[in-house]
Amino acid sequence: MTDSLTIRRPDDWHLHFRDDAVMKGVVPFTARQFARAIVMPNLSPPVTSVEGCVAYRDRIQAAVPAGVDFTPLMTAYLTDGVDGDELARGFAEGVFTAAKLYPAHATTGSAHGVTDIAQIMPALEKMASVGMPLLIHGEVTDSHVDIFDREAVFIERTLSGLVRNLPELKIVFEHITTADAAAFVDASGPNVAATITPQHLHINRNAMFAGGMRPHAYCLPVAKREVHRLALRKAATSGSTKYFLGTDSAPHAQSAKESACGCAGIFNAPYALESYVTVFDEEGALDRFEAFASENGPRFYGLPLNEGTITLERGETRVPDTVDANGTTIVPFHAGETLGWVYRG
Ligand code: DOR
Ligand code: ZN
Numbered sequence: 001m002t003d004s005l006t007i008r009r010p011d012d013w014h015l016h017f018r019d020d021a022v023m024k025g026v027v028p029f030t031a032r033q034f035a036r037a038i039v040m041p042n043l044s045p046p047v048t049s050v051e052g053c054v055a056y057r058d059r060i061q062a063a064v065p066a067g068v069d070f071t072p073l074m075t076a077y078l079t080d081g082v083d084g085d086e087l088a089r090g091f092a093e094g095v096f097t098a099a100k101l102y103p104a105h106a107t108t109g110s111a112h113g114v115t116d117i118a119q120i121m122p123a124l125e126k127m128a129s130v131g132m133p134l135l136i137h138g139e140v141t142d143s144h145v146d147i148f149d150r151e152a153v154f155i156e157r158t159l160s161g162l163v164r165n166l167p168e169l170k171i172v173f174e175h176i177t178t179a180d181a182a183a184f185v186d187a188s189g190p191n192v193a194a195t196i197t198p199q200h201l202h203i204n205r206n207a208m209f210a211g212g213m214r215p216h217a218y219c220l221p222v223a224k225r226e227v228h229r230l231a232l233r234k235a236a237t238s239g240s241t242k243y244f245l246g247t248d249s250a251p252h253a254q255s256a257k258e259s260a261c262g263c264a265g266i267f268n269a270p271y272a273l274e275s276y277v278t279v280f281d282e283e284g285a286l287d288r289f290e291a292f293a294s295e296n297g298p299r300f301y302g303l304p305l306n307e308g309t310i311t312l313e314r315g316e317t318r319v320p321d322t323v324d325a326n327g328t329t330i331v332p333f334h335a336g337e338t339l340g341w342v343y344r345g
Contacts, residue, residue, distance in 0.1 A: 002286050003314040005277065009306035010293035012037040014135070014174050014195045014246030015269065017060055017072070019043050025325025026251050027063035029269040031070035033343060035306040038073045038135070038246070041100055042109030046077035050090040057095070073097040073303075075135060079112050080119040084126030091132040097301065098133040098172070099123075103141050103154075107220040108250070108264055110137070117158055124162075128169035133301060135172045138181065139221050148205070151221050152180040163188055170300070175200065175248045177221040179231035185242050186235070193300045195246025196236045198275035199266045199333055204229045215262035216331045219250060222264075236292055237285035244297035247272045254322060254329045267323075268333035273310070274317050274341045275334060281341070315342040 012034045017023050030037050039060065041047035047056055053074050060072045076087055076099040090096035101120070102113035114120055127134055138159055139150040163171065173185055173194040185194045199219060204226045207217040217223065236243050249272065250265025257263055268275060273293070280289040298305050319334040 001314075004311060005286055005289065005313075006309050006311045007290035008294040009035040009308045009310055010245060010273065011035055011297050011306065012247050012249070012269075012272065013172070013244055013297040013301075014038050014040065014197075015249040016040045016042065016251065016265070018251060019056070019059065021326050022251060022253075022328045023059065024063045025328060026249075026267075026269060026330075027060055027070075028065050028068075029323075029325075030249065030272075031064050031068045032345070033269075033273050033310070035069065035308075036071045036073050036303075038075060038097060041075045041077035042102065042107075044109060046079075046109065046112050047075070048077050048079060048082070050086065050093065050095050053090060053095050075100045077102070077112065078114055078120055078123065080115055082120055082123045084123035087123055087132060088126050088130045091127075091130055096132070097303075098135050099127060100135045100137070102137045103139065103158075106137050106139050106141050117162060124166055124169055128166050131170065131302070133170040133172055135174050137221075138173050138176070147222055148224055151176070151178050155180055155184050159184065163192060167191065172246075172300070174246060175221060176232065176235075177224050178228045182231050182235040186240065190242075193242045193244065193296070194235075195248070195297075196232055196243055197246065197248045197266075198268050198272060198279070199223065199248075200229065200232050201236060201279045202229075202275065202334075215257045215259075216266065216333075216335065218257075218262060218264055219248065219266045220264040233279060233283055237280055237283040237288055239285075239288050239291065241291065241296045241299065243292060244300065245276060245293045246297075251325060251328070251330050254331050257331065266333050267330045270323055270332050271317060271319055271334055271339060271343075273312060273343050274339040277312050277341045278339055311344040312341050313344055314340060316340070317342050
């Protein structure tokens with residue numbers, strides 16, 4: 001039995017840092033475990049300009065604890081009529097690493113998102129021509145479509161056509177939650193990849209209703225049936241280079257989650273590696289964890305792999321009921337559980 005796993009330093013290819021006081025509280029959790037992270041731009045107002053993005057990046061960097069080596073990789077928020085030249089300028093200047101497509105009203109902070117992909121085709125063509133990746137929240141927003149079907153319907157209605165029409169565009173299908181999404185990614189060419197969150201590897205939709213309503217198991221895209229969770233575990237641990245680590249860590253105050261209309265999002269940053277490695281261990285795939293956590297992401301993005309290593313050891317990590325993020329109380333993923341791996345740094 002492997003009791004200790006040393007891997008190249010990993011990155012988190014999708015998360016939310018927010019801004020202001022709570023940002024100062026959550027950045028250290030990620031900086032403790034990851035060398036880099038792709039930072040989502042769904043602030044209020046969203047990050048759309050190069051200058052606004054530089055300022056946000058500076059605020060994040062100021063929140064990294066002294067002596068910790070961590071680099072935020074920034075993203076642009078796509079709106080209808082976005083200027084492709086501005087995106088390309090931000091990409092060329094090393095400010096934007098990628099751009100994020102939120103279908104309008106799909107999730108938290110998506111009110112300014114894209115109403116129809118046709119609106120942004122010129123910008124997507126420009127991105128394809130300069131090699132700038134497109135990150136997609138892949139759900140339709142049509143309220144007539146059952147919430148559990150919105151990802152699969154998005155593939156049919158939007159994503160398959162986009163990949164067909166613009167095959168040279170690099171696309172990350174973010175936080176996939178279905179067997180349909182994994183099958184789509186597997187069947188697509190090398191320009192289509194996906195991130196998978198820890199929660200979608202650990203829980204199915206029953207977790208939201210176990211003995212009562214469980215707001216801390218609610219995120220978007222929402223967890224699906226067990227058959228989908230199993231397909232995601234298979235994809236993540238398959239050894240395919242198309243899948244990589246992206247936590248979608250999404251901090252919301254405990255009070256905003258435990259409410260008549262609780263926010264979507266699971267805060268998994270504090271114990272992200274312990275959570276993922278548990279899945280790879282359970283699947284007998286510890287030897288594939290390094291590629292998923294530390295290699296597939298940078299290779300897809302065309303970025304260098306990190307230097308240095310981190311170590312995870314078998315042992316007990318007791319996850320607290322709540323964590324303090326600079327004055328905001330947040331319930332972390334796995335609250336109250338004990339995980340069987342310890343992060344040693
Ligand atoms: O659950 C989610 N929370 N899904 C998203 O797409 C956004 C995120 C957030 O920003 O809270
Ligand atoms: Zn997200």
